[in-house]
Amino acid sequence: MPLTDPIPLAQDLIRCPSVTPADHGALDVVQRFLESLGFQCSRLVFGPDEWRVDNLFAMKGGGASPHFMYCGHTDVVPPGDPAHWTDDPFSGVVREGWLYGRGSNDMKGGVASFLAGLKDYIAAHPDHPGTISVLITGDEEARSVDGVARVMPWLAERDLVPDMALVGEPSSARNVGDVIRIGRRGSLTARITVQGKQGHSAMPARADNPVHRLMAALTPLLAAPLDQGTEFFPPSTLQITGFDVGNTAANVIPATARAMLNIRFNDLHTRASLIERLNAALTAAGCRYEMQADSNADPFLTEPGPFVDALQRAIRRTTGEEPELNAGGGTSDARFIRAFCPVAEFGDIGATGHQVDERAGVENLRTLSRVYTAILEECLA
Template sequence: MSRNTPADPLPLAQALIRCPSVTPADAGALAVLEAALQPLGFTCHRLRFGPKGEEIENLYARRGTGGPHFCYAGHTDVVPPGEQGWADSPFSGAVKDGVLYGRGACDMKGGIAAFIAGLTDYLAAHGDKPGSISLLITGDEEGPAKDGTVKVLEWMAERGEIPDMALVGEPTSKVALGDIVKVGRRGSMTAYITLYGTQGHSAYPQRADNPIHRLVRVLHRLTAQPIDQGSEFFEATTLQVTGFDVGNTANNVIPAEARAMLNIRFNDLHSSASLTEHLHAALKAEEARYDMRVECSGESFLTSPGPFVEALKRAVERSAGRTPALDTGGGTSDARFIARYCPVAELGAVGATMHKVNESVPVAELRDLAALYRTVLEEVFA
């Protein structure tokens, strides 16, 4: 049955902010969401993963059993608020001059509340349409991200509940609501290199092998030229030296080893495996004796323009009156895990204050986001 008054996301956003869910704590946030979703006909599953006594709380909720299956993904964990600079308690959910303040207001408790408000309005008007809607909400996005979305997706796959498409509600808008739809993300990997030499007296370098000199030459090889010039939807891959350490306190000793740390943000022209080989090649070119450990927090991914992305574009045009740019910039998000299973994109609030002191979102923007999310559902299930 249709309702004339739109659902207001503000009370739910305030209730979520008032849960001090600094990662990995839940602090009651998922119970707040369960209480909001169950009356809408959602079956809720509380999923706990991780070492005994340190389990991460997650929530999977679904309404419907048929297709198409649309999933909204997000997180209720937040970064620490810091100790100084807040005008009010970071977990007060205060509203001043039409602006909602609190840790998570922007990233991304406000977005989750907006989706549920938009969802409420959509179901009131179109609840008899076929298809399924689910929410995947984790408490492990701001932390190591090992026992959150990754594990929930594995659980979903085992039950045959992988969606046909997913929308992550990160605050991806840049200046105005809906000006950007993220259709991919760069990959991110870190390399830890230890290069070995032969220790000796600095007055007799011919009797030693200085690993610092060799490592400097390796780093020059890696940074002197760009790795690529970018691709159709991605900017150029970047390699940054983020650490250099020798641990030598004696000014007349050539040390036995030198260490460097590198972070690479890479586009869809590469994989972590191909870039690892690129690093090995630079080290071998300098005849280095070395050890290298590589950690990849996520491969690059791209959701190519198609029916799902076009539906998101139409929704933004209808609701916000602008044509969104398709973007792949920024850091990583849990979309990198979802991309392994189904098409995924990101669309949310303006991210100007995320992780900052006095994090906030205008209440009017929150309500506009709820209307946008309702329109997304209308377009997806049209």
């Protein structure tokens, strides 16, 4: 067990029902803990009146290099119907070696583990070199507009950009320490409306079926993989996430057909090249169409180097694991940091986030806490 047990702190955080953008005292828990360690804390509130987001930036060391920043979030997704849960979603119950509650896995348990590991590091290294900072946002699970995306420019304006940043999202696969994420795929969402000509299903020659044209455009896009992946990135994927014609009559060819799709893409593609690919497929199928394409993230990669090497050493000597380096998964707040400094992600096993009866292994969180102490030792050496 680490010197400081992260479990009571994680329970305090879980008991704050901080569904985005509400905070309900979660950042107060973090701020009190950090102030007790000598951190100077700033609360940064962004967003419109109907969606006010509270963020916390804390720093110890005045900005001197090396500057290590930990980034996490205390907002959570809604729990759904509490009746489906074994216990109250915000109870923080410990049972049979598991800590239960919304956010236990994603990612209040990880935040608590870092804070506990940080306390142990400072106790062992009261005159540590450099600077340690902590950025905790309340806007990761929803819009991701008024959280880290706003705080990083705020730091840049004050010359407080860190030399390296670690996002504590659950990254491990089977054992704590077996994966470090050194990048993320991009995400592109397309909403397509194909126009046809309504008619009787018994006389298709007098109509133009937009469903058939849309299917003809989508079928080749699904038939072959976008790519085979790269050294660190998995293959890109295209998923149809919606299909609708708004038609309740079986004998009517509809006038319009709509589809929604999401592409998670690696660094072999850009949002522009993917939009061009979609346009080409729709044109080849003879579609008269409109398409709205939005992307909230581009792929990025933190090349292996001194920072990633330090993370690997810390994990290896604490857990015995040889961490795999990859850029899988969805998106995270790392996408807002990567333009400012090298960033990687490391945290708990990402198994139950957003699920009913979300839970984190008690011993996993304690192991994670020890690893975070070792990471600080390696990165601030």
